[in-house]
Amino acid sequence: MQRRKFIKDTLTGLPVLLLAPSLLASSCKKNDGNNKNKTIIVIGAGISGLAAAKQLKAEGFNVIVLEAQEKVGGRLRTDRSLGVAFDEGASWIHGINGNPITPLAAQAGMDTFETVDESRVSYDIGGVLRSAAAYDNGETELYSILNSMMNSGNANQSFETVFNNLYPSKANDRLWQFFLSTYVTFDTGDLNQLSSLLYNEGEEFSGVEKIATNGYDTIPNYLANGLNVQLNQRVTKIDYTDAKIKITHNGNISEADYVIVTVPLGVLKANRIQFAPALPIDKQFAINKIGMNCVNKFLLTWNTAFWDDVQYISYTPAIKDKFNYFVNVKKFHPAVNALMTFAYADYARQTETMTDAQIIGEVMSHLKDIYGTSIPNPTNLLRTKWQTNENAFGAYSYTAVGTEMKHFEDLAATINNKLFFAGEHTEVDYFSTAHGAYLSGLREANKIINL
Numbered sequence: 001m002q003r004r005k006f007i008k009d010t011l012t013g014l015p016v017l018l019l020a021p022s023l024l025a026s027s028c029k030k031n032d033g034n035n036k037n038k039t040i041i042v043i044g045a046g047i048s049g050l051a052a053a054k055q056l057k058a059e060g061f062n063v064i065v066l067e068a069q070e071k072v073g074g075r076l077r078t079d080r081s082l083g084v085a086f087d088e089g090a091s092w093i094h095g096i097n098g099n100p101i102t103p104l105a106a107q108a109g110m111d112t113f114e115t116v117d118e119s120r121v122s123y124d125i126g127g128v129l130r131s132a133a134a135y136d137n138g139e140t141e142l143y144s145i146l147n148s149m150m151n152s153g154n155a156n157q158s159f160e161t162v163f164n165n166l167y168p169s170k171a172n173d174r175l176w177q178f179f180l181s182t183y184v185t186f187d188t189g190d191l192n193q194l195s196s197l198l199y200n201e202g203e204e205f206s207g208v209e210k211i212a213t214n215g216y217d218t219i220p221n222y223l224a225n226g227l228n229v230q231l232n233q234r235v236t237k238i239d240y241t242d243a244k245i246k247i248t249h250n251g252n253i254s255e256a257d258y259v260i261v262t263v264p265l266g267v268l269k270a271n272r273i274q275f276a277p278a279l280p281i282d283k284q285f286a287i288n289k290i291g292m293n294c295v296n297k298f299l300l301t302w303n304t305a306f307w308d309d310v311q312y313i314s315y316t317p318a319i320k321d322k323f324n325y326f327v328n329v330k331k332f333h334p335a336v337n338a339l340m341t342f343a344y345a346d347y348a349r350q351t352e353t354m355t356d357a358q359i360i361g362e363v364m365s366h367l368k369d370i371y372g373t374s375i376p377n378p379t380n381l382l383r384t385k386w387q388t389n390e391n392a393f394g395a396y397s398y399t400a401v402g403t404e405m406k407h408f409e410d411l412a413a414t415i416n417n418k419l420f421f422a423g424e425h426t427e428v429d430y431f432s433t434a435h436g437a438y439l440s441g442l443r444e445a446n447k448i449i450n451l
C-alpha cells in the first residue's frame with residue numbers, strides 16, 4: 001500500500017548493482033591535486049546535494065553547499081516536537097534489496113521497521129468492515145489493470161480518462177476510488193493529469209518495505225557531517241555567462257568553477273531562480289512538462305489507542321484522496337498512541353487552506369464512523385503543507401500528460417560542462433524517491449570528477 005508498491009509487486013526491479021557501479025564506486029580518475037583549486041557550489045542540502053558534496057569533497061574539491069532553510073535534509077525532514085519522529089517527507093525505504101539507502105541508513109544510524117502490507121483492515125462508510133477477500137481480490141485486479149492499461153492509453157489522455165472509459169462501473173465505486181488513490185495517486189500524481197502511457201514508469205527494488213523510526217533526517221545529518229554547508233542562504237540568480245559562475249544568495253555573490261543545482265522541480269517551475277543566460281529550451285520544456293504532485297502527511301496523537309492492532313487501517317470515504325489510509329505508529333513505537341494519515345492531489349492542496357481544527361474534525365469524522373462517536377479527541381496534530389512550501393512547491397515529480405521519459409534526462413543534462421543538475425526529478429529510473437535523489441547526486445559528482 002505504500003508508495004510504489006504496485007510497481008514493485010508487478011515488475012522485477014533492476015538491482016542497483018547492475019546499473020550503478022559507476023555511481024557507487026569512487027572515480028577511477030586519480031586526484032592529481034588540481035581539484036583543490038576548483039570551487040564547486042552545490043545549491044540545496046537535500047540528499048542529492050549532500051551526496052554530491054560528500055563525494056566531491058572526498059576527491060579534494062573545495063565544496064560549498066548553499067541551503068535556503070535553517071537545516072539540512074530538504075524533503076527528508078523530521079519533526080520530533082511530540083517526542084516521536086514524524087517524517088514530513090520520505091518515510092519508507094522502498095524495497096531494501098540493492099537499494100542504496102539500505103546501507104546508507106545503516107551507516108547513518110537510521111533505525112527502521114518492516115511494515116507488513118498484509119497487516120491491514122478496511123472499512124467502508126458506516127464503519128462496515130470489508131471482507132479480506134473483497135479487498136484482496138480488488139487488489140489483484142488492480143495490479144492486473146495497471147500492468148496492461150498503458151496499452152490502451154495515448155499521449156493526450158490522462159490516466160483518469162482512460163480508466164473511466166474502460167471501467168465505468170469502477171469509476172464511482174468507493175473501494176476502487178480508494179485503490180486508485182492510495183496505490184496510484186499517492187505514488188504518482190493527480191489522475192486527471194497523470195499520463196495514461198507512463199503512469200507505471202520507474203524502476204523498483206525488490207524486498208520488504210522499511211519505515212524509518214528515528215527519523216529519515218538521520219541520513220542527511222550524517223552526510224552533512226564535515227561539509228561546508230551554509231544555511232539560510234536562498235539562491236536567487238545563477239549567472240553562468242563567464243568562466244566563473246556567479247551565484248546570488250541573500251544579496252551576496254559567490255563564485256564557483258562548477259555549480260550543481262539540486263532545488264526541487266517545483267522551485268524550478270516557479271522560476272524562483274533566475275538563470276543567465278536562460279536555460280536551454282529543452283530543459284525549460286522538461287521543467288514545464290514533468291508533473292509535480294502534492295501529498296500531505298498528518299500525525300495525530302491520543303492518550304489512549306482505540307483502533308485495530310494492525311499496521312494499516314483503510315477507510316473508503318465518498319471524497320477521494322481524503323484521509324483514507326492510516327498508518328498505525330504504535331506498531332513500531334509501542335508507547336506512542338499515534339496514527340499517520342495522508343491527503344493527496346487536489347484534496348491535499350485543499351488541506352493547506354484548512355485550520356488545524358478543521359483537519360482534526362475531518363479526520364475524526366472518518367475515525368468516528370469506524371470506531372464510534374465516543375472515541376477521544378486527539379491531543380496533538382502535526383501536518384505538512386508541501387504545495388505552498390517555498391522550498392519545494394509540491395511533493396515529488398511524476399509523469400504528467402505530455403511528459404516523455406527523455407524529459408527526465410533533459411532535466412539532468414549538463415550545460416557548458418559547468419552547470420550540473422541533480423535531484424529526484426533528474427533520475428529517469430528512480431524519480432520521486434529518496435534513493436533516486438541520492439543516486440542523482442552521485443551521478444553529477446562523478447560527472448565533475450571525470451571531466
Ligand SMILES: Cc1cc2nc3c(=O)[nH]c(=O)nc-3n(C[C@H](O)[C@H](O)[C@H](O)COP(=O)(O)OP(=O)(O)OC[C@H]3O[C@@H](n4cnc5c(N)ncnc54)[C@H](O)[C@@H]3O)c2cc1C
Nearest residue numbers: 044046047048068074075090091092235423424433434437
Ligand atoms: C510527502 C512526501 C513523502 C515521500 N515519501 C517517500 C518515501 O516514503 N520514500 C522515498 O524514497 N521517497 C519519498 N519521498 C521523496 C523523497 O523525499 C525525495 O525524492 C527526496 O528527498 C528529494 O531529495 P532532493 O535532494 O532531490 O530534493 P530536496 O530534499 O527537496 O532538496 C532540495 C533542497 O534545495 C533547497 N532549496 C530550495 N530552493 C532553494 C534556493 N532557492 N536556494 C537554496 N536552496 C534551496 C531546499 O530547501 C532543499 O533542502 C517523499 C516526499 C514527500 C514530499
